[in-house]
Amino acid sequence: MRILVTGGAGFIGSHIAEGLLEAGHEVAVLDNLSTGHRKNVPAAAKFYECDLRNDDLTRSTLRDFRPEAVSHQAAQASVAISVRDPRLDAAVNVLGGLNLLEACTEQGSQVRRFVFASTGGAIYGEVPAELRADEATVARPSSPYAIHKLAFEGLLACYRDTRNLPSTILRYANVYGPRQDPHGEAGVVAIFFAAALAGKKLRVNGRSQAGDAGCVRDYVYVADVVRANILALDGRVEQPIMNIGTGEATTTEELARGICQRLGVEQTFEYGVPRLGDLERSVLDASIAFRYIGTPVPLAEGLDRTKVFYTERRD
Template sequence: MEEKIKYKILVTGGAGFIGSNLVDKLIEIGHTVVVVDNLSTGNADFLSPLALFYQQDIRDYKVLDMIFESHKFDYVFHLAAQISVPDSVKNPNKDAEINIMGTLNLLELCLKYGVKKLIFSSTGGAIYGDNAPIPTSEEYCPHPMSPYAISKLASEHYIRFFSDQYSLNYSILRYSNVYGPKQTPKGEAGVVAIFTEKMLNNEETYIYGDGEQVRDFIHVYDVVEANILSLQKGDKEVINISTNSKTTINELFNIMKKETEYNKFPIYKPQRAGDINVSLLSNDKAKIVLGWYPKLKLQEGVKNTIDWYRTSI
């Protein structure tokens, strides 16, 4: 049996929710992994002890340069970002500094040190806007409605520029609403993590808007698998990573209420600025280009997430 090639891989944001799950899988299959994370929202406790960790900021070009020079990475997974839509609305300058300038630093260093490929974590849940056809394919021109989504789209454009100008290889993965183990209700707050904490602690649970907003919830293990496949597939492609399955926030609430045996009703609050009403992404391209498809149904994934939270937090 042919031995699989092992690579030296950088994961930015590798102490975060998605990043730490990705690091675990990369190490499990035998790659050498270096993590750069400033721990602004990440958690060092989530990091594998087998990963080499630098607590650094992607905006610091000089430090990043030294890290690239020391390790000569084959591949870079870029997940480090300011990811809060409400925070981006409050402070668009900071959002752009992290998401755009940080990405440019990495692009320049990928070129300088001959990285084989950059795999970029983008957003499908925010980037397409409210008037997109449902389900939304990658062919639809995005209409971002928040500074966060704008900075992610700008980063995509810079990646394509570096590819066209300098032949840098890449895959851009646009995630729908990711949930799962290691997503905490603080910092990287996702609704599944927030509901989990509130329900298990029997606290009041808030829904912003009428709860009929449609989301496309995808489990982090499926997202990790898409990233792993992108090492060898999906070159110079933008790919939605999603379930192509509708769930309203009210439906999610009821699924989680049953799983946690929660006995309160939600409290409805005004919808937040920058939030979109409907997000449902086509995953046809991911199936064709990556040979990927989502494996975890929402009910199973929610149970997995709640079980993790009960034993780990």
């Protein structure tokens, strides 16, 4: 199949592009390189430097590559930036996405399947202690980022019904793994690996106050996200919406300890106040996804694999 991966110069998209090439597909990447890097794009993939906010360029990219399926990973992907600049978030995540949907459904388009990177980590809002949010949990997005992701999910349902564009929505938990950018505001695993290797203190922001063990998250290894994308692009996922996570709850402090232990560095943390807009607890019920992708990679194993990247293959 000819598959277009938007955001394929970024962390998750580049892994999906690689996985699709390994599975024998023809792959092109569309990316504006705002947070992604040209070196992340696999050599065997065609590359289109294109901003989704540019309607004409988006259309001409799709006309040129003529994809049969699209994995839409490109996004303004930071909750914090969306709070500071909600217009930017809407411009990329809603209007840019709409340009892509229009290009996918214009006359002559061969796109038969559309897979969307949504957010399980932000869309459900606070997940109470001991519970996990499944796909039937009512969405309670509280940041512009999550609100816009939910809006785009609604647009996909509309294009499914009115333009005959089949789609699968994958709601990711907190994704981590090799190539995640440690310089952004999101991606605590990458930030902690980089800080620990540089001999800096790891900052644990409080969950309800400075000094506690920090927020609770569900950390999912990027390979599981790739597997889910490939199955969905193949049309093998029946559900229109599927959570991608592990169901395991981990505090920021537990994560920090695990990373320091692996690197054999002293555990020196600084404890900050809660960050504005951060959810206290987010854990997903991803049991539907387990039926497709099997048991997810445990955090300990995922951190071991990630460590190899940060310590041996830094590029």
